[in-house]
Amino acid sequence: MLTFVGLGLWDERSVTVEGRDAVRAADRVFAEFYTSKLAGTTVADLEEHHDVDVEVRAREGVERDPGPVLDAAESGDAVFLTAGDTMIATTHVDLRLRAHERGIETSIVHGTTAAAAAASLTGLQNYRFGKATTLPFPYAHGGDDVPASVLETVDANRERGLHTLCFLDIKVGHERAETDEHMTASTAASLLTEAGRGDDLGAVVARAGSPDPVVVADRLTALAEREVGDPLHLLVLPGGLHHIERDALVELADAPPALADERLA
Template sequence: MLTFIGLGLYDADSITCEGRNALREADRVFAEFYTSTLLGATVADLEAAHDIDIEVRDRAGVEQDPEAILAAAETEDVAFLTAGDTMISTTHSDLRIRAEARGIETRVLHGVTAETAASGLTGLQNYRFGKAVTLPFPFVHGAGDVPPSVIESIEANQERGLHTLVYLDIKVDYHKRRGGPDLEDPYMTASHAAELLAAEWDDDALAVVVARAGSPEPLVAADRLSALADREFGEPLHLLVIPGDLHHVEADALAVLADAPAELVDIDE
């Protein structure tokens, strides 16, 4: 059995009760934290909280050489952990398909993900979101500061009146794996993301920062991209939302929950 378990957004307590029970019953536990991570808990914290040993795999050890995981799951009850929801953004469908092809039974135990948290914290309605994008660090793709595909996706959503969720890049140990620079901060900040988008897309556009979703003290702030670029939003993880057309309830929510300037959300002062 191979059970995919989402750990939620922040710490050892963010997992669901169902996920916690399955984790504690597993014979062997693997995890990856290269696509996202829990900023409120280390691997040691997770091991202590759930009384388990965790074998952390890098990208190659999951996507290119998953044999250790699959071989264990053929004879044991194996748990595979990711931050957030194990099949949303941190997608491991390939690993699940490989397991099923080998006759290994699989199941998915979902966790809270940034996608739903962004909607819940900002007050933007979840069914009014279009295609999500990931904004990478400029050194990763070598195609200018913002890949054209990111701007194209935002503009396509805007044309349909839809909101865009912008995931921000994480490059922990990138320099060790790929020869990239040794980053002082491997987590892209919302201010850096706003600066990039303001310079290459629209500095006057309304955007919403969500910082530390799932933590005891999340932060939500809405303003023009140019204004957000000059602010500090504290510890990671951060993400951005580029709103599309606003329902009047959404406009009220951004004004009340994110201190959006009235002129940006068409609310009379």
């Protein structure tokens, strides 16, 4: 049996009760934190809280060499952990399909996601979000600017009056980075400003799921100069605003009223 468990957004306590029970009952527990991570905890804290040993797998150990995970699931109960939800953004459908090819039963225990938190914390309506995108570090895509695909996604959503959720790059063990790197919202806003989008309205969400999340909205030029503390960060680029969404950004995220009025649909 292979059970995929989403750990939620912040620390060792963010997992659901169902997920907690699955972790504690497993024969072996695997995890990956290269696509996202729990910024409020460590692997050691996870192990202590759940009284289990967690075997952290690198990207290659999941995508190219899933054998140890599948072998464990074939001979007993294995759990595979990720931050957020295991099938939303941190997608592991391929691993699940490989398990099915070997006749291994699978199940999913969902965790809350960054996408849900972004809508909830900003007050923007979930059904008014369009296609999401990821803003990479320039060195990670071989350029020195924002990829055209990112700008095209934002523009296509905006033409339809939809909001764009930008996931910000995480680099774990990259040869160009001395330590793990997490793109900040100010860096993302700076990159978009350099791409000619500085007058656009943006909404930053920092440390979603923590006891002290930060939500702030302003022009991207202003957000490029604003620090919001420790990771993880998200950036939302609103499309057309419903009047309740406008009020939410002003009251909950300190958006300049005149700027929010510009985006009223």
